[in-house]
Amino acid sequence: MPELPDVEGFRKVLESCAKGRVVQRVDVRDAGVLHGVGVRRLREALEGRRFTKAERHGKWLLARTGGGPTLLLHFGMTGRLDCARPDDATEPHDRVLFTLRGGRQLRYRDQRKLQGLWLAGDDSDVVRILDGQGPDALAVDxxxxxxxxxxxxxxxxxxxxxxxxxxxxxxxxxxxxxxxxxxxxxxxxxxxxxxxxxxxxxxxxxxxxxxxxxxxxxxxxxxxxxxxxxxxxxxxxxxxxxxxxxxxxxxxxxxxxxxxxxxx
Structure with missing residues (x-):
């Protein structure tokens, strides 16, 4: 199961692959990993926006869009995040693909689909989604x-x-x-x-x-x-x-x- 260090690794993948890049297309191959958001809303919220910052809170990864919505990812038992080229062959468990300007594609891959993706419209939504989480284990004093x-x-x-x-x-x-x-x-x-x-x-x-x-x-x-x-x-x-x-x-x-x- 991905733990804090794994999610920190995924945070680095997101930053190196997507930070500063415009999302050109969101391809949801399995809507079963979406929570509280539909395919159409996810695409409308993210396409044309730029990922500006990647943050980690425990086992959660937050992809900020600079004043716009925040994408929250949880990797459950088998999830991961990969960076590829749009023409690279996909894997059977690639659930959501984010095609980015500059010839890169961010892929949320998860075999068992125990968690997935959430979309927060603003910071209050982020707080609501993360409600019940204790402090990040590396940030707690x-x-x-x-x-x-x-x-x-x-x-x-x-x-x-x-x-x-x-x-x-x-x-x-x-x-x-x-x-x-x-x-x-x-x-x-x-x-x-x-x-x-x-x-x-x-x-x-x-x-x-x-x-x-x-x-x-x-x-x-x-x-x-x-x-x-x-x-x-x-x-x-x-x-x-x-x-x-x-x-x-x-x-x-x-x-x-x-x-x-x-x-x-």
Whole structure:
């Protein structure tokens, strides 16, 4: 599933492919990815306008048009954004194509269609569409982060992936951050000590900065992510066997030695 670093990568694709370019044509190949807007309205709103700025909020991407409507994109489980030439062969799951002046085409591709595209007429519409989203996980300050965790009794893994608490963290990032902070995923967020909350915040920011540079959660050998899908996964830090379980319906991977309940 695309998480904050993936969406940051898509933001860079949008900027490099479309920023400053006029939308000549919008081709909706599957209207099932449109939410609250029809094909005709989407075309009328965007054709002839220029993409001026790309912003990210958690797992959401906002394509601004300089005083005009804002296109909001969410990538669900399988979505992505690609830059191509208009005459390049399309893929079966290319749902919406934006042909741009200068011989470029921005493509929203999504196999499972669990999310899609929204159109906001103004900033109040943007706020309405993003209602319920917590602060962007890379933009939140330490005080706000610590206050959010200390007020919630759920398991820290579930709290980190709750988009109403922090926007942008998913399954891979939460496991990676908790492993780096040496905190068990089953600990109640409200039970974390002040030093543990600070440590978690520091490792969240470090992990996100590195992952953003890569444009994904990188499966490096030194990362938990690089071993979670191994047949017999071992902790890259201590060498002990990693443990898998289901938590809030998602596979959770952690090291019972490094992430002990009694701390490092």
């Amino acid at each position: 330490r005080e706000e982060f610590e206050a959010a965790l200390s007020s919630r009794r759920g398991r820290v893994k579930a709290v980190l992936t709750d988009q109403s608490v922090l926007a942008g963290l998913g399954n891979l990032l939460a496991d990676e951050i908790l492993w780096r902070a040496k905190l068990p995923p089953t600990t109640r967020a409200s039970d974390l000590t002040a030093p543990e909350r600070r440590r978690l915040y520091i490792h969240m920011r470090r992990t996100l900065h590195t992952a953003n540079t890569a444009g994904r959660v990188p499966p490096r050998p030194s990362w938990l992510t690089g071993h979670r899908d191994d047949p017999d996964p071992a902790c890259p830090r201590c060498g002990d066997a990693l443990r898998r379980s289901r938590m809030s319906g998602r596979t959770t991977v952690w090291c019972p030695r490094c992430q002990r309940e009694d701390g490092p």
